[in-house]
Amino acid sequence: MTKILIVAEHAGGKLNAATAKCVTCATAIAGAEIDIAVFAADAGDIAAQAAALAGVKKVLTVENAANAEPLAAVLAPQVAAVAANYTHVFGPSTTFGKDLMPRVAALLGVGQLSDIMAVESAYRFRRPVYAGNAIVTVEAPQDKKLVATVRAASFQPAASGGSAAIESAIESASAAADIPTHTRFVSRSAPATGRPDLQTASRVVSGGRALGSADNFKIIFGLADKLKAGVGASRAAVDSGYAANELQVGQTGKIISPELYVAVGISGAIQHLTGIKDARTIVAINKDAEAPIFEVADIGLVGDLFKIVPELEKALG
Amino acid sequence: MSKILVGLKRVVDYNVRVRVKPDGSGVVTDGIKMSINPFDEIALEEALRIKEQGGATEVIVVSIGAAETQQQLRTGLAMGADRAILVQADSAVEPLVAAKVFLKLIEKEAPTIVLLGKQAIDDDNNQTGQMLAALWQRPQATFASKIELAGGKAKVTREVDAGLETIEVDLPAVFTTDLRLNEPRYVKLPDIMKAKKKPLDIIALDTLGIETAGQFKTLKYEAPATRQKGIMVKDVNELIAALKQKGLV
Ligand SMILES: Cc1cc2nc3c(=O)[nH]c(=O)nc-3n(C[C@H](O)[C@H](O)[C@H](O)COP(=O)(O)OP(=O)(O)OC[C@H]3O[C@@H](n4cnc5c(N)ncnc54)[C@H](O)[C@@H]3O)c2cc1C
Secondary structure, three states, X not given: OOEEEEEOOEXXXXXXXXXXXXXXXXXXOOOOEEEEEEEEOOOHHHHHHHHOEOOOOEEEEEEOHHHHOOOHHHHHHHHHHHHHHOOEEEEEOOHHHHHHHHHHHHHHOOOEEEEEOEEEEOOEEEEEEHHHOEEEEEEOOOOOOEEEEEOHHHOOOOOEOOOOEEEEOHHHHHHHOOXXXXXXXXXXXXXXXXXXXXXXXXXXXXXXXXXXXXXXXHHHHHHHHHXXXXXXXXXXXXXXXXXXXXXXXXXXOEOOOOOEEEEEOOOOOHHHHOOOOOOOEEEEEEOOOOOOHHHHOOEEEEOOHHHHHHHHHHHOO | OOEEEEEOOEXXXXXXXXXXXXXXXXXXXXXXXXXXXXXXXXHHHHHHHHHHOOOOOEEEEEEEEOHHHHHHHHHHHHHOOOEEEEEEOOOOOOHHHHHHHHHHHHHHHOOOEXXXXXXXXXXXXXXXXXXXXXXXXXXXEEEEEEEEEEOOEEEEEEEEOOEEEEEEEEOOEEEEXXXXXXXXXXXXXXXXXXXXXXXXXXXXXXXXXXXXXXXXXXXXXXXXXXXXXXXXXXXXXXXXXXXXXXXXX
C-alpha cells in the first residue's frame, strides 16, 4: 500500500500553491493514499485549506511555537517522526522544500530524489539534470522510504472540493523528535505586494541586463502591469542590482510555467531557459537577431527594447 | 586552530551545451571542458575571505571523484586553499554518500565551518549540505548570500523564494552558497606554480568504512522535448496581432 505524506508549505496563514501541485503529483501514483502534514505555530486556517484539496485523505497538524518559522533543522526531526507510517514523503522543490527534504531524508537514513517532473510508477520517476538539458528516468528501491521533492512547474494544482479529516499529530511528532535550538530565525524581507506572484502568475514579463539600471527596469513593471503579469529577471539583471533576487528566473532561481512569458533584453542562456521551458507561449524582444532566446521563442521581435516596450504598452491601451 | 572544509565538485563546465548520448546511457563528456562547480568556487572564495579576515586558520578543499579531479583541487589550491584531499571514487556517488564522506573527514579534521555549493550543476540535486548537517546534527544555512561571523555564531542571509531571510546559527555549521555571496577571484600564474607544492592527499573511498553504493538507479537519459519553431514578427502591431491570435491579449 502506497502511503504518501506531503509536507505543506505555507506562510502568513496561507497554503503555498506548490503544495496543491505536490498533491497532483502524488495522485499520479495509482492507488496511493495521500495525507498532508502542516507544521505551524497555529495550523488552523492552513489545515482547512489543505483539507479542501481533492484527493487528500487526512491532514495532520503539528502545532508548536518552535514551528512559527520554517527552519529546516527544527522541522526535519518532526517530519521524520511523522513519516514513520508512510512509504513516500514529498515536499515541493521550492527553497522551503529543497532546504528541508534532504535533511529529513538523511535523518531517515535514505537518499532523496529531487525535482520529480513526471511519475511512471510508485518507484519510477523522471527528473531534469544538467539544467534541464537531459531528462533521466530514475528507479528507487521499494524497500526504502522514498523522500522526494516535486518540481511544481510540472504539475497543475489539485482541484479544491475535498473534505479531508483534520487530526493532530503533535504526540507522534514531538515524542520522537528532539527539536534543536542551534538555529534561530532573525528576519525576512517584507513580501512584495500588489503584483501577481512570480511562481503562480499566468503571465510573466522578465527583464535582462539590457535594461541597464534599476530605474530603466521600471518599464518592465509598467508592461507587466498592463498585462496583469508578474515580474521576473535574468541573473544578470539581479546581479547588477536592477531587480530583487526573488525575481530571478532560471536554473538557480525560479522555475515557472506561465501561459505567457515575455523576455525583454534577455539573451537566453541555458541557465535562464531551464526556468521557462514549460511556459505555454514565449515572446522574446531582443536587438540581436542571433540571440539564443529566439530559438525557444514562439513569437520573436528583433529591435530596441527602449523603443518597443513603450510602443507595446501604448498599444495595449 | 579553526578550519574550514570546502567541497569542490568536478563538473561539465557551465558554458558547455550538454548533449545526451544517442544510446541514452548518459551525456557526452568526451573532450568536454570540466571545471569546478561554480557554486563550489563561490564556497571556496568565501572560505578564503573568512580566513583572510582572521576567522579561520586553514582552508581545506575536498573532492570526491576520479583521479582527474586533482586538476580542480589544484585550481582550488592555486586560488588559496592550504591543502587538498581527494577521496578517490571511480564512479559518481549519491549525495547521501557524499555527506557520509564529509562526516568522516569532519571527525578527523574537526572544522568549525563546512562550506559547500548549494547544488552541483550536473545532477542539480541540491542535497549534500543539508544531509551532512543532519548527519552531523549541526545547523545548516543553505542558499547563503551573506555570512557574518561573530563569537561562535553566524548570521546568514539566505536567498529564499519570498526574498531574503536571515537566520542565526551556532557554530560549527554547514553553509551552502548561492550565486550572490561573492565573486570568486581569478587565479594568478605564480599561484599555480605555488599550488604544485601544496599537499594533496588521496584517500580511496572504500577505505573510509561507509556504505558507498547508491540507492537510485538511472535507467536512461533523454533529450528534453524541444519547443516548436516559433514565428518572427516585424513590429509591435504584428506582435499584438500574434498575441491576439493566441488569445493572449
Ligand atoms: C551556475 C550558474 C547558474 C546560473 N543561473 C542562472 C539563472 O538561474 N537565471 C539566469 O537568468 N541566469 C543564470 N545564470 C547566468 C547565465 O549564464 C547568463 O549569464 C544570464 O542569464 C545572462 O543574463 P541576460 O540575458 O540578462 O544578459 P546578457 O546575456 O548580457 O544578455 C543581454 C541581452 O540583451 C540584449 N540587448 C541589449 N541591449 C538591448 C536593447 N536595447 N534592446 C533589446 N535587447 C537588447 C542583448 O542582445 C543580449 O541578448 C547562471 C550562471 C551560472 C554560471
